[in-house]
Amino acid sequence: MKIVKVEAIPFSIPYRKPLKFASGEVRTADHVLVRVHTDDGPTGVAEAPPRPYTYGETQESIVAVIDKIFAPQITGLSALEREAVHERLDRTVGNPTAKAALDMALWDILGQAAGMPVSGLLGGYTKRMRVSHMVGFAPAERMVAEAERVRDTHGITTFKVKVGRRPYTDDVEACRALRDALGPQAELYIDGNRGWTASEAARALREMADLGLTFAEELCPADDVLGRRWLVAQSPIPFIADESATRAAEVTRELLGGSATAISIKTARTGFTASQRVLHQCEGLGVEVLMGNQIDGQIGTLCSVAFGAAHRSSAQRAGELSNFLDMSDDLLTEPLSITDGTLRLREGAGLGIDIDPDKLARYRQDI
Numbered sequence: 001m002k003i004v005k006v007e008a009i010p011f012s013i014p015y016r017k018p019l020k021f022a023s024g025e026v027r028t029a030d031h032v033l034v035r036v037h038t039d040d041g042p043t044g045v046a047e048a049p050p051r052p053y054t055y056g057e058t059q060e061s062i063v064a065v066i067d068k069i070f071a072p073q074i075t076g077l078s079a080l081e082r083e084a085v086h087e088r089l090d091r092t093v094g095n096p097t098a099k100a101a102l103d104m105a106l107w108d109i110l111g112q113a114a115g116m117p118v119s120g121l122l123g124g125y126t127k128r129m130r131v132s133h134m135v136g137f138a139p140a141e142r143m144v145a146e147a148e149r150v151r152d153t154h155g156i157t158t159f160k161v162k163v164g165r166r167p168y169t170d171d172v173e174a175c176r177a178l179r180d181a182l183g184p185q186a187e188l189y190i191d192g193n194r195g196w197t198a199s200e201a202a203r204a205l206r207e208m209a210d211l212g213l214t215f216a217e218e219l220c221p222a223d224d225v226l227g228r229r230w231l232v233a234q235s236p237i238p239f240i241a242d243e244s245a246t247r248a249a250e251v252t253r254e255l256l257g258g259s260a261t262a263i264s265i266k267t268a269r270t271g272f273t274a275s276q277r278v279l280h281q282c283e284g285l286g287v288e289v290l291m292g293n294q295i296d297g298q299i300g301t302l303c304s305v306a307f308g309a310a311h312r313s314s315a316q317r318a319g320e321l322s323n324f325l326d327m328s329d330d331l332l333t334e335p336l337s338i339t340d341g342t343l344r345l346r347e348g349a350g351l352g353i354d355i356d357p358d359k360l361a362r363y364r365q366d367i
């Protein structure tokens with residue numbers, strides 16, 4: 001189980017339709033495939049999605065930090081020495097998705113070695129999760145058409161609506177159009193990706209008070225410390241911290257500071273080890289969690305559902321597991337599919353990630 005080699009392979013797969021939101025947009029999945037090889041058998045696999053507007057990482061920086069710093073630091077350690085691995089990774093600040101991919105690849109190794117699914121090792125709560133779909137910026141009628149298509153094709157009835165545009169009334173209009181079209185049984189919540197000021201967000205929330213929204217996420221910048229506390233104190237619905245709470249200490253700061261009342265867990269940034277800490281922290285504090293999406297491909301989505309389905313608290317709510325639907329292709333030999341609004345776990349040992357070598361050869365950027 002000794003780590004003998006770590007690969008960081010950049011690959012690029014275009015989206016059929018870009019996803020636009022207040023802090024950026026994604027047109028191509030410029031991700032990094034991470035493979036951790038051991039001396040006596042299993043190779044662990046995961047992917048890291050660069051999100052420069054959220055974490056400062058790029059595809060090039062992820063490859064560089066793994067090749068130049070992390071791989072030399074962890075080579076020679078056993079896959080069973082996860083705490084020692086993290087101690088070494090944490091000598092470098094930041095780089096959350098690079099660290100998370102290494103963590104999840106180690107869990108994949110452990111699952112394969114034990115002949116057991118990672119989701120079972122993590123907690124084994126359920127075998128499938130309800131799926132929430134993210135609706136990006138577009139004119140209101142196109143957002144409605146997308147939600148209806150996703151509902152009719154995949155049975156999804158929970159939608160996270162991207163907001164944070166100016167004027168904020170464009171988003172109020174889009175949310176109202178979605179509620180009118182989807183009816184009262186659909187679950188809607190909003191994510192501003194820090195696009196509004198606290199006062200714009202407060203007005204928007206007031207004007208949407210009759211829409212039955214479940215949550216509001218990151219409506220204004222966490223750096224607007226007092227403005228955000230003021231906003232959260234008057235929010236009629238739980239306020240989710242996403243990019244403001246990317247590690248356990250930030251979760252503590254946001255919750256205890258009154259700047260958030262629910263937490264988005266993203267395995268793409270906290271892997272399984274640190275995601276479990278955040279989840280337990282939230283359970284202990286009595287705070288709701290949601291499985292978020294870092295605009296993951298199918299590999300990342302398999303990781304999210306493995307974690308989300310493993311625990312009672314993360315399986316309560318629909319998880320954001322559908323962003324891969326907009327990609328023109330992916331690397332798995334057997335593509336994921338969402339049916340009846342749910343995504344099933346992969347059976348078998350480890351994470352069940354089986355990479356198609358022809359697809360990898362077609363999309364990799366390093367040869």
Ligand code: MUC
Nearest residue numbers: 051054242292293294295
């Ligand atoms: C989300 O929930 O915000 C967009 C930016 C990011 O960091 O994650 C995505 C989705």
Ligand code: MG
Nearest residue numbers: 191217218242
């Ligand atoms: Mg978010």
